[in-house]
Amino acid sequence: MTCKPLIGLNADYRAAARSTPAFSYIAAGYFQSILSAGGIPVIVPPMDDPDSIHTILDQLNGFLLIGGADLDPRNDGFMLHPSVRPLDPIRETSDRLLMADIAERRMPLLGIGTGMQLLNVQQGGNLFLDIKEDLPSAVPHLDPQDPSHRHTLNVESDSLIGRVYGDGEIRVSSRHHMAIDEVAPGFRVTARCPDGVVEAIESEMMDWFALGTQFHPECNAASALDVRIFEEFVDGVREHAAQDLRLVA
Template sequence: MKRPFIGISGSQLRDDHGSFVELQRSYVNQDYVRSIESQGGVPVIIPLTLDEEVIVETISRLDGLLLSGGHDIFPLNYGEEPLQGLEEVWPERDQFDFMLLKAAMEKEIPILAICRGHQIVNVYMGGTLYQDLKYDTNCTLKHVQNQTPSMAFHTVDIEADSKLAQLIGNTRWVTNSHHHQMVHRVGEGLKVTAVAKDGVVEGLEGTEYPWLVTCQFHPEMMINRSSEAKLLFKGFIEAASTVMG
């Protein structure tokens, strides 16, 4: 059987030493690649571009889209001014991800969005973010674990009727946590499907879109030690295989 092609939104890395100082490199973290390969997909890194024709043509050849992590989202994209606690932003990356989402949704391919990707989906659908954990007075847990990226760190409660619960076969998942921004107002066409014990939104899904699952945590970093992470990626790849037809 043919494997589905899964696009991964790419980022850029600038060399800061040696013979190639200032050289720009397109990349994604290897965990995304490994997670897609291990569950039957073909990973395709999508280099950052603002050429809409290139993006539409790229998506036309893919069976699924994975929105990866990265920088904070520029607050002006959701109608707010930058507040204290905001970290580095990259507006061009935001526009790139928005364009990928638009093209993917027009084609109706499965979308899995992780960390920054989870936040991008919410903003794209008209939602807002807390620019830093300190702005949510209900946030009491540590959400930046600052140690072993793959380690299970805090509990996430999952709605029983959600795609996520159905995929992993459970309504509870002890996940890792590597974020300081989070969903505030939920965007249109989305529903909250997973929360941390302090109410922080850890998962969203589309209410009308055929297959849209988002995670604030990083299942790709847990792929070698979490059966739930394997099942999530397996379900994503299977959904993309169905689209491939």
């Protein structure tokens, strides 16, 4: 496949307030990173109609699930922790419909932040609801005063993340208080913070190119190496689309 692949990106949602209407939005770093990596970003606003979501996914070659606020643990059978600041229900409903359809069709997927957490829980894993409480010895993973807060990363060399970063000290942008506890079946951890917190997962399934990062390679503080995650993802999407074309032929 020589043409640029179409990569869907979900969008956030903010409800109407007294002085502003409801609106949907997305941080520019996500679609700019896809553009820079050679893909064409297609923004998908929140929708609660499975048929509409199915139709738009039919037109796409891959998908990027963006970060944002917290998944509501009550949707996965857990109690609401005081530290949780849930996504707007309109966005979360749409994200879960998207994730279910993406998984069923084995569409190439990159999940970032909340997107990785949703990938993990939808596939059967679960989450720590608050790192400070559940993992008290962990280093800070969120600094409200510094949106560019970074910490070091240990990667598995035999992985996409390992291919991106190679050897040497790695520092990535971190802004989360929830984290993966049990990893979903069919996935493996390919990067951790030195304190043990999971920072990247990748599919081990032969029929699904899917990965997630808890850190944020799209943010303003991202390095040239961080950007390579998007290049690897777009290359994987392009290869998957080429395989589909060969099967059709």
